[in-house]
Structures are given as C-alpha cells and as structure tokens.
Amino acid sequence: MFQRCLICTDFSDGLQRLVNCVSDLAAHGLTQIVFLHVLAMSNEQEVPRLDAAKEKQARDRLSPALDQVPPGVEVKVEVKWGRITDQILAVSKANQTELLVLGMETNTLLGEKLFGSTTMEICQQRAIPTLILRPQLISTYTREELQLRCRHLLRSLLLPYNGSNNSNYLVEQVKQYSQRHPVKALESCLLCWVVDEVSRAKELEGRELKRAEEELVKAKANLETAGITVRSQIRKGNAVVQTLLAPQEEDISAIAISSESIGKLLRWSSPSFAAEILRRSWYPVLYLPENE
Numbered sequence: 001m002f003q004r005c006l007i008c009t010d011f012s013d014g015l016q017r018l019v020n021c022v023s024d025l026a027a028h029g030l031t032q033i034v035f036l037h038v039l040a041m042s043n044e045q046e047v048p049r050l051d052a053a054k055e056k057q058a059r060d061r062l063s064p065a066l067d068q069v070p071p072g073v074e075v076k077v078e079v080k081w082g083r084i085t086d087q088i089l090a091v092s093k094a095n096q097t098e099l100l101v102l103g104m105e106t107n108t109l110l111g112e113k114l115f116g117s118t119t120m121e122i123c124q125q126r127a128i129p130t131l132i133l134r135p136q137l138i139s140t141y142t143r144e145e146l147q148l149r150c151r152h153l154l155r156s157l158l159l160p161y162n163g164s165n166n167s168n169y170l171v172e173q174v175k176q177y178s179q180r181h182p183v184k185a186l187e188s189c190l191l192c193w194v195v196d197e198v199s200r201a202k203e204l205e206g207r208e209l210k211r212a213e214e215e216l217v218k219a220k221a222n223l224e225t226a227g228i229t230v231r232s233q234i235r236k237g238n239a240v241v242q243t244l245l246a247p248q249e250e251d252i253s254a255i256a257i258s259s260e261s262i263g264k265l266l267r268w269s270s271p272s273f274a275a276e277i278l279r280r281s282w283y284p285v286l287y288l289p290e291n292e
Contacts, residue, residue, distance in 0.1 A: 193232070
C-alpha cells in the first residue's frame with residue numbers, strides 16, 4: 001500500500017526495535033524507511049542549547065538500521081531538536097513520506113486533556129496516513145516474531161463499515177492505496193458492520209440487517225475490483241466494543257479507520273467512534289485522514 005515510511009520513536013515505545021527489521025519491511029514493499037528521534041532543547045540556560053552527547057547516543061541506537069540495507073531500498077536515520085509534532089511533520093514532508101508509524105499508549109479522553117498525545121495531535125493535522133502501534137504489543141514480540149510481523153505489516157485490514165459517507169470514503173481510500181504501488185502488500189479485508197441492539201424493535205432491527213447485507217455486497221464488490229480478497233460480517237452490540245472484538249476471531253493485521261471530525265476530538269463532548277478506536281485498540285490502527 002505504501003513505499004515511503006517514517007518511523008518515529010522516543011525509545012520508550014519499542015519502535016526502535018524496528019531497526020532490526022529493515023529487510024522485512026522492505027519485503028512488505030517499503031522502498032524508503034526513515035527512522036526519526038526528536039530531542040527536546042535544553043532550557044537550563046538563557047539560550048536553549050543542543051546536547052551533542054544525547055544526539056550521538058540517539059544516532060547510535062538507530063544506526064543498526066543502516067546495516068545490510070537491501071538493494072533498491074533507502075534507509076535514513078534522523079535526529080532532530082525541537083517540538084516533536086513540528087519535527088515529525090517537517091521530516092515527513094522533506095522525505096515525501098506516505099506512511100507514519102507512531103507508538104501510542106491506550107488512553108482516555110481525560111488522560112489526553114491532562115497529559116497530551118503526540119499521536120492524536122498528528123492525526124488532527126490530517127496530514128498523512130498513520131499506523132499506530134501499541135508499545136505493549138511491540139515489546140512482547142521476540143525479534144523473530146517482530147520480523148514476521150513487519151513482513152505482514154498491512155496484509156489484512158479490518159474496515160468498520162455502516163454504509164455512511166465516511167465508511168464509503170474509507171473503502172475507497174483503501175482501494176486506491178492498494179492499487180497505487182506494484183507490490184501487493186494488502187491481500188485481504190474484512191468489512192465489519194455493527195448493528196446497535198439497544199432498545200431496537202425486532203422489525204426495525206430486521207430492516208437494518210437487510211440494509212447491512214445489501215450495502216456490504218456493494219462495498220465488497222468495490223474492493224474486489226482492486227484484486228483484494230474481501231470478507232464481510234454483521235455483528236450486534238456496541239460499535240466500538242464489537243469492532244475491537246472482531247480481530248480476536250479473524251486473521252487481522254490492523255484496523256483501518258477514517259474520520260471527518262478527528263481534528264475536534266479534544267473537546268469534552270462525547271468522543272467519536274474513530275477516536276475511541278484510536279484510544280482503546282490493542283491492535284495496530286491504520287488512520288487514513290479525510291481531507292476537508
């Protein structure tokens with residue numbers, strides 16, 4: 001789906017371990033892999049200063065990525081100083097990055113209000129597709145398991161679908177990204193429609209199930225034109241809960257989401273479906289920004 005990737009690590013998220021997986025990421029179809037670590041400026045003196053020792057230490061930790069680079073693949077190590085979000089966006093623009101890879105702890109809306117989240121701030125920029133990996137997940141893999149995971153980074157996606165404009169946009173984006181590059185990294189998709197059972201009359205539920213079946217047939221046919229193997233299922237219950245349960249029963253690499261309101265998520269009002277998936281999913285989440 002993507003060829004140019006920027007992997008951002010603060011060395012506490014586990015993503016620095018991907019320096020040992022360059023050949024595996026290349027096997028997935030990546031032709032440019034940039035590793036980035038951002039250091040904060042020291043404010044101990046009147047004029048902010050750089051710490052050369054910290055910069056060297058960061059470069060040394062990322063430098064194994066430059067060993068044994070496969071033919072046809074470009075690998076870079078970047079260490080920058082300044083505000084994290086600004087540097088991530090600047091480096092991604094300079095390298096024409098197609099996919100950001102970020103770590104993010106599971107979180108709550110209150111936690112974000114109190115402590116902030118670089119990943120959520122990046123998503124609010126609607127700048128670039130972003131793959132969010134949980135530090136707890138990455139840290140549990142052995143090196144061999146992590147290498148295999150990188151080979152199958154986005155092989156199978158779960159797409160929450162309900163026939164809305166937003167979910168149709170998501171389907172279309174996945175289709176276009178899949179067709180964009182010659183390496184067929186995306187092999188299959190699961191379309192998951194969740195019907196809300198709360199206080200729903202049987203007749204109304206029956207109509208909703210019939211609509212879901214009809215709309216899923218159309219979405220499935222659309223994705224299949226890109227050569228993707230597509231499955232679909234209908235679940236009942238809370239949309240967020242059922243979407244997070246579905247990967248436990250299916251062979252899924254990541255949950256793909258999109259949202260037109262992601263930039264307004266830090267309100268105290270009720271959070272959106274996409275925001276809750278970003279905050280709560282233990283599975284990798286591929287966020288595809290919806291341009292305004």
